Amino acid sequence: EERTERESRTAKNMHSGEKPYSCKTCGKAFKRRSRMKDHYRTHTGEKPHSCKTCGKSFTQRSALTVHMRIHTGERPYPCKTCGKMFTYSSILLAHIRTHTVKKLETCDVCGKAFKRRSRMKDHYRTHTGEKPHSCKTCGKSFTQRSALTVHMRIHTGERPYPCKTCGKMFTYSSILLAHIRTHTGEKPYHCKICGKVFTYSSHLWRHMKSHPGEKT
Known part of the structure; x- marks a missing residue:
């Protein structure tokens, strides 16, 4: 009955956003008592969840579950595109990018690839020297429209x-x-010579002149 009441309170906290369980050490608050207890172990250093295969211990049971995949070879995260399986969700997400990131447009001069044709065309002008975007005020020209926009300020x-x-x-x-x-x-x-630090690179450059014989 006590457990049912506790579960009812936890469900209520999850919906209301209330965090009634606080860490006695740092004051961080949690919705669930179990989460607070897991967190508290980061202060005490207690690691009650041990791997029966290699003996490594963990603060949280969930961390042990993930660790066990090293021994079992379990790969619960499948790629929906190619079917390849992964041990960790983070590795799956990195893999998915190999399918979603497409570089369709390639520069004929240097081979650099771009997602958008417009980006490739902007890049291509660095080879041709073409500057089609001109300032109507002073006449200065730019390779990219974005550079002209900044210049106009x-x-x-x-x-x-x-x-x-x-x-x-x-x-x-x-x-x-x-x-x-x-x-x-x-x-x-x-400064790599004397260790003095500066807010601006220009100040460092000026300081370097105080070291005779050193390259600035």
């Missing part, structure tokens, strides 16, 4: 990339990303 003043932290607007996404580092403090560019 110089004339229109459009700044479509806002910083979510301070609201400042930017013309290019690359400049926004560089700006965000002023808030996060990230410094991804480091």
Whole structure:
């Protein structure tokens, strides 16, 4: 009777979205008591589910079930296109892409393949030098229409990339990303000689001049 009542509460939680079971260590909440207990073991290190074949232990029974496929050879995930069987769903998903990703258009010059003819034509112009997309304001020409669209922001003043932290607007996404580092403090560019780190690549390049005899 107690189990029936518990199952009833679990079903109610699943529909309502309520998460009444909390981890005493980190406070993370769960809809089911069993999920909370599985999670709690990540703190205690307890691994009660052991493989009878090799002795390897797991926190969750589901992880043991997946592990057992190594020994049994079970492959429960079939590809609906070619029928090939897989041990893990993640490997099946990767395999499915070999059927769905089609590269139909090939560049006659270098052999590079593309899904869309329009992409291939844009690429082909890098070989021919053709630049059919011209700016009506300054006359500068571009291989791709998208490059012209970005260029036009110089004339229109459009700044479509806002910083979510301070609201400042930017013309290019690359400049926004560089700006965000002023808030996060990230410094991804480091000097291989002295280890000093920098927010911008230009600052690293300027710093490298302080090391005489080294290539910049």
